[in-house]
Amino acid sequence: MNIFNTDSALLFSFLLMLMRISIVLFMLPIFNTNNIPIQVKGAMTIVLSLALWPALAVNTAGISLHPLGLILMVLGEFFIGLVLGLAVNFTFMAIQAGGELLGFQMGFTMINFADPLTGNQTGSAAFFLWMVSLLVFLCLDGHLVLLQAFTQSFKLVPPGNLLINQTLLDQIQYLSCQLFILALKIAAPVMVALFAIEVALGLVARTSPQMHIMDFGFPLKIGVGFLFLGILLILISDHVQHFIAGIDGLFTNLLRSLSPL
Numbered sequence: 001m002n003i004f005n006t007d008s009a010l011l012f013s014f015l016l017m018l019m020r021i022s023i024v025l026f027m028l029p030i031f032n033t034n035n036i037p038i039q040v041k042g043a044m045t046i047v048l049s050l051a052l053w054p055a056l057a058v059n060t061a062g063i064s065l066h067p068l069g070l071i072l073m074v075l076g077e078f079f080i081g082l083v084l085g086l087a088v089n090f091t092f093m094a095i096q097a098g099g100e101l102l103g104f105q106m107g108f109t110m111i112n113f114a115d116p117l118t119g120n121q122t123g124s125a126a127f128f129l130w131m132v133s134l135l136v137f138l139c140l141d142g143h144l145v146l147l148q149a150f151t152q153s154f155k156l157v158p159p160g161n162l163l164i165n166q167t168l169l170d171q172i173q174y175l176s177c178q179l180f181i182l183a184l185k186i187a188a189p190v191m192v193a194l195f196a197i198e199v200a201l202g203l204v205a206r207t208s209p210q211m212h213i214m215d216f217g218f219p220l221k222i223g224v225g226f227l228f229l230g231i232l233l234i235l236i237s238d239h240v241q242h243f244i245a246g247i248d249g250l251f252t253n254l255l256r257s258l259s260p261l
Contacts, residue, residue: 012070016077018049023081024150029092029134030143053150056158076162080258083168084153087175087250088146093245094179095133095236098186099126105187105194106225125229129186129236136237142244149251156255167257186236190228197221 008097022045025031031041103125197220205213 012055013159014049017053017154018045019074019077020081020084020153020159021045021049021052021150023078024085024088027082027085028146029089029130030032030138035187043121066133075161077159079164080153080157080162080255083172083254083258084150084251086172087246087254090175090179091182091239092130092133092137094182095184095186095239096130097179099129101183101187101212102126102129102190102225104224105191106124106222125225128229129232132233133240136240137244140244142240142247145244145247149248152248153251153255156252157259162258165257168254171257182239186232189235190225190232193224193228194221196225237240 023044025045026041026046031044106125201213201217201220
């Protein structure tokens with residue numbers, strides 16, 4: 001007996017939307033940290049879902065209440081949230097990978113520390129660039145653009161209408177390639193400058209063997225690395241701004257490859 005006169009399909013549509021939102025939210029660079037308790041993340045997910053649910057108006061006509069169909073739909077929402085979360089993380093992972101390359105060239109690999117946000121071992125340069133990119137993302141209202149683009153996902157791929165095809169796999173592979181390309185673009189200017197310093201130090205060592213190159217080689221490389229690192233912040237800001245402008249198109253291309261419509 002239905003005491004509260006509730007629509008089971010409507011309630012289940014909310015649960016499906018909650019599943020998709022929770023996966024994306026938990027994978028965002030802002031929230032996928034160990035410093036935020038799971039209870040706080042769960043509460044924010046529920047509040048955000050309740051705020052978006054009336055505006056999204058998910059169609060409940062095609063929702064089947066068969067147990068097998070419900071399980072497949074939940075797994076489908078989990079997969080959609082995973083794809084969207086990875087698409088957002090690719091840019092930040094590329095910036096962090098570029099920072100790891102810079103830290104290796106500057107000699108900072110010996111001072112890796114435990115990242116207090118993720119608990120993983122990371123270099124100081126990579127952590128610094130990741131934090132700068134995240135702050136630029138928030139300052140440019142990237143989280144609002146991301147939220148607006150995310151709400152469009154329910155129109156392009158309604159719950160229960162997931163279709164996995166070769167186009168989606170090709171797009172994910174393309175984004176993975178762009179991750180390494182962006183990492184090299186970020187690290188290339190500093191790596192070239194440090195390589196020139198290495199060549200200069202090698203020539204000095206050959207012409208003046210009595211000089212102790214190691215005494216001033218490391219401070220020189222670190223100083224030049226920090227100089228170019230400051231210039232590199234402008235490049236990172238441009239990449240983040242370009243990423244924010246293309247979030248809508250990125251989500252649209254991924255979701256169209258997931259939709260049978």
